[in-house]
Amino acid sequence: MPEADLKLLLDAGEAAGEIAKRYFKADPETWDKGDGQGPVTEADLAIDRMLKAELLAARSDYGWLSEESEDGNARLDAERVFIIDPIDGTRAFINGEKSFSHSLAIVERGEVVAAVVHVPMRAQTYSAMLGGGAKRDGEAITVSQQAEMAEANVLSRRPDLKPEHWRTPHGMKHHFRPSLAYRMCLVAEGRFDTMLTLRPAWEWDVAAGDLIVREAGGVVSTTAGAPTRYNNPHPQLAGMVAGPEKLANNIIKALQPAAKRPIAGLIIPNGA
Numbered sequence: 001m002p003e004a005d006l007k008l009l010l011d012a013g014e015a016a017g018e019i020a021k022r023y024f025k026a027d028p029e030t031w032d033k034g035d036g037q038g039p040v041t042e043a044d045l046a047i048d049r050m051l052k053a054e055l056l057a058a059r060s061d062y063g064w065l066s067e068e069s070e071d072g073n074a075r076l077d078a079e080r081v082f083i084i085d086p087i088d089g090t091r092a093f094i095n096g097e098k099s100f101s102h103s104l105a106i107v108e109r110g111e112v113v114a115a116v117v118h119v120p121m122r123a124q125t126y127s128a129m130l131g132g133g134a135k136r137d138g139e140a141i142t143v144s145q146q147a148e149m150a151e152a153n154v155l156s157r158r159p160d161l162k163p164e165h166w167r168t169p170h171g172m173k174h175h176f177r178p179s180l181a182y183r184m185c186l187v188a189e190g191r192f193d194t195m196l197t198l199r200p201a202w203e204w205d206v207a208a209g210d211l212i213v214r215e216a217g218g219v220v221s222t223t224a225g226a227p228t229r230y231n232n233p234h235p236q237l238a239g240m241v242a243g244p245e246k247l248a249n250n251i252i253k254a255l256q257p258a259a260k261r262p263i264a265g266l267i268i269p270n271g272a
Contacts, residue, residue: 002114006129008058009104009116015054016047016102017120020087024121025096039090044068047086047102055082062106065235067204073233081107081231085204088117089179098122103181105207110229115208117181126185126212134188134215141189143218147246149254152193155183160198168254184209187243188216194243196251198223203235213242225252 023043030041048068056064059082063075066084075081082104087093089100098121106114113130126141128134134141146152150171154161161174175192177183183195184206195213207230210220220228223239238258241248 002129002132005059005106005114006116006127006132008055009106009114010125010127012051012055013102013104013116013118013125016051016086016104017118019043019047019050020093020100020102020120024093028094030094039094040068041087041090041094043093044086044090048084051082051084051086051104055084063231065204065231067202071235075231076233078231079108080113083107083112083203083207083230083235085181085202088181088205089177092178097178099177099179099182101179101182101185103179103204103208105211105230107207107230110231112207112211112230115211117185117208117212119179119182119185124185126188128212128215130211130215132215134212136185136189141216143188143213143216143244144190144193146193146244147250149247149250152243152247154194154196155186155192156196157199160196165198165256166254167256170251170254180205181209184213184220184242188212188218190216194241194247194251196223196239196241198239198255200236200238201240203230203232203237206237206240209242218243219245219248221248221252223252223255224258225249 028041028043063078063081085103088103093100102118104116105112115128117126126136152172154172155175186192187195213220220242241251
């Protein structure tokens, strides 16, 4: 079943990419979702409809959680749940930037067991199965061996690196990609050392990337060092760090407690 589930996600990710390509740089219709949730396009909705129809047709007993679908309580009773972001990095997609992704995960009793992140405009596909390692385009990937913050390259929002969030200077070199899922995959393949977000993260933005980082030999936790679990009633996690274990631990130790950070408690989607 795990292999079949992963194949299902791989095929679905490719199909999502084909839809996205039709709308990319074609001036898709766009709406603001309100309440600080960011934009959504007709491409997001078309991909969401396709994924929901195809995936639930193949696994009718699985629950469903997607950024672009109405949520409900039924998923909480399901043993396995699809957690989907049709387009992670919608603003980048609207702006004609290539670093958006499709994030697809299957969660079993709170743990991610299969994951795919497809980056269609870069022809890249990241995948992982619990206990099976992580891959990019079928080749095994691993996180970096970096342990020291002063020598680390971090993918984050620039405000997260401001001195007021840190007990001690961190020295990390800042980089950015608009999709949280893609950021996590870039860490998983060792192109960057760590991913950090101090904002709460929606499950659909990070579930797939979580498993890919872990299966590449890294760790993923909240910025308080707590483990990540998925399919929560409110599908959002506290700020997150991902990367090599020693580096992640050093980041957690260097951060101010959440209560002392200026942006603590903001409920803002990361991948829009």
